[in-house]
Amino acid sequence: MSKPTPLLPESDAREAALFFVVAALCFLAVLATLTARGTYTAAHAWSAQVEGEMTVRLKDTDRRGAEDAASIVRGLDGIRSSSVLSQEELNRLLAPSFGPGGIPAGVPMPILIAVETTQDAPAEAGVVTAALTDAGFNATAESHADYASEVQRALGTLRIAAIGIVVLLTATAIAVIAFATHAALLARRDIVDVLHLAGAEDRFIASLFERRFWTLGLKAGSAGSLVALAVTAMIVFSAQSAGTQSQLLPQLSLDFWDLVILAVTPVGAGLAARWAAGGTVNHSLKSVL
Amino acid sequence: MNRFRPDTADEPAVELNGVSLRYDTADDVLSDIDLRLKPGTFTFLTGASGAGKSSLLKLLYLAHAPTQGEVHLFGLRTSALSRKQLSALRRRIGVVFQDFRLLDHLTAFENVSLPLRVSGQKPGTYREEVVDLLRWVGLGERMHALPQSLSGGEQQRLSIARALINKPDLLIADEPTGNVDPEMGKRIFRLFVELNRRLGTTIIIATHDLSLIREFDAPVMRLQHGLLVRDVEHQSA
Numbered sequence A: 001m002s003k004p005t006p007l008l009p010e011s012d013a014r015e016a017a018l019f020f021v022v023a024a025l026c027f028l029a030v031l032a033t034l035t036a037r038g039t040y041t042a043a044h045a046w047s048a049q050v051e052g053e054m055t056v057r058l059k060d061t062d063r064r065g066a067e068d069a070a071s072i073v074r075g076l077d078g079i080r081s082s083s084v085l086s087q088e089e090l091n092r093l094l095a096p097s098f099g100p101g102g103i104p105a106g107v108p109m110p111i112l113i114a115v116e117t118t119q120d121a122p123a124e125a126g127v128v129t130a131a132l133t134d135a136g137f138n139a140t141a142e143s144h145a146d147y148a149s150e151v152q153r154a155l156g157t158l159r160i161a162a163i164g165i166v167v168l169l170t171a172t173a174i175a176v177i178a179f180a181t182h183a184a185l186l187a188r189r190d191i192v193d194v195l196h197l198a199g200a201e202d203r204f205i206a207s208l209f210e211r212r213f214w215t216l217g218l219k220a221g222s223a224g225s226l227v228a229l230a231v232t233a234m235i236v237f238s239a240q241s242a243g244t245q246s247q248l249l250p251q252l253s254l255d256f257w258d259l260v261i262l263a264v265t266p267v268g269a270g271l272a273a274r275w276a277a278g279g280t281v282n283h284s285l286k287s288v289l
Numbered sequence B: 001m002n003r004f005r006p007d008t009a010d011e012p013a014v015e016l017n018g019v020s021l022r023y024d025t026a027d028d029v030l031s032d033i034d035l036r037l038k039p040g041t042f043t044f045l046t047g048a049s050g051a052g053k054s055s056l057l058k059l060l061y062l063a064h065a066p067t068q069g070e071v072h073l074f075g076l077r078t079s080a081l082s083r084k085q086l087s088a089l090r091r092r093i094g095v096v097f098q099d100f101r102l103l104d105h106l107t108a109f110e111n112v113s114l115p116l117r118v119s120g121q122k123p124g125t126y127r128e129e130v131v132d133l134l135r136w137v138g139l140g141e142r143m144h145a146l147p148q149s150l151s152g153g154e155q156q157r158l159s160i161a162r163a164l165i166n167k168p169d170l171l172i173a174d175e176p177t178g179n180v181d182p183e184m185g186k187r188i189f190r191l192f193v194e195l196n197r198r199l200g201t202t203i204i205i206a207t208h209d210l211s212l213i214r215e216f217d218a219p220v221m222r223l224q225h226g227l228l229v230r231d232v233e234h235q236s237a
């Protein structure tokens, strides 16, 4: 005699539908998480970079004076680097306003010093301005963090929204898995009844369903996760081959934590399905003698 | 359960005290039923369709709790038992359901071995027994068939085999001959009688079949609109 047939039938059309639903939800949840993480990481990196920048505007001085000013700034605490912007750099910076021909002669141009502050205890714009004023320069320092604060605020909102979306999707996935599992179980009520009346203990019956739905959730979750991995890899690959590195667009990459998310999702789906199955069986058994 | 009064022979196998049953509807399906069956008795249960035969049997095979009254089996007050104890008690009861309740994805062999699997026995240990029993009910050739490929009578015999495989102390059969010809009906009844004589199994059979009742001359209980109008104490055997 070969191995006995499982007490629960292998699978049927209903389970195929459940498999698809679980896989699709896991796919969406993984993709949403990865995208949210990517967007947040990119925006965070951009604002962290901007945070550490400052521009000093000098008036009534020439290049030599500007170099002196730059070295005074360099000597202050909390400054990492400080350099006078060359004419080419200015041209490039202002190209959107003046076109590729450069700045027309005769346009009064301030001289700019690009300053990078240190990460710990960065110098404040006011301190830089005061130091240069004391040295006899007509100078104004402006921290880029002032512009970045808008982005910072948007970033905070983005983070909350991303967490909200992921939580909502995960909750929906669990609810749908529970609901679909419940429906699949009710359809096999006959088996539950026969086993129950043959003297099977609640534990025995529940474990049949738990094992079945744990495997189903795990398989479906893996399928969804793998498709999400494939899609992400495709996006990463096409972005890299096109050479676009636009800093504020969601920057998908696959780091350690992304892989953890990809691996944990199927287990989560399996556990959700197992939990839903166990709960449903126990509940329906408690309603009979 | 009093441990000084164990499950002994003078204890009724089945005892119902003032039992009533009502489903979700307003009317009682069974009203105020008192009943005592000694171990090793063979009893018929009859009554018109809808009289409540299947409902009474459901109380006995612990599929339903009575709305009122107490059901005792083998001296155990069932309302006082834990779920685990109820499961253990169910394993001492074999049931032939009116609608068979065979599992359609399991072969005839596997359907019969179901109660053994449920009680944790390993497939290697019961093969012979199951095959013998299947031969005995005339399904030796159909062991690997799925229920839907069996005739109504074959399905009925299969469900009887499943009820017997555990050598139950109490056998409850709901219209066990409803789908077989009179000859097979007699064979099945003889099988029940043999089981009753040889193993002392307490047997309750619900049936409409008056000719079989007459032929086997056993005590008869009659249900009428949920009332036990003629119980075993008064019957003229």
Ligand SMILES: Nc1ncnc2c1ncn2[C@@H]1O[C@H](COP(=O)(O)OP(=O)(O)OP(=O)(O)O)[C@@H](O)[C@H]1O
Pocket: B023, B024, B025, B029, B047, B048, B049, B050, B051, B052, B053, B054, B055, B056, B098
């Ligand atoms: N699960 C249920 N819910 C509600 N009413 C039920 C249920 N089962 C049975 N009944 C009702 O209880 C009454 C008795 O039904 P039961 O099945 O016990 O009769 P029976 O004597 O076995 O009939 P038959 O000879 O046709 O099998 C019927 O009126 C039936 O409609």
Ligand SMILES: [Mg+2]
Pocket: B053, B054, B055, B098, B174
């Ligand atoms: Mg009936």
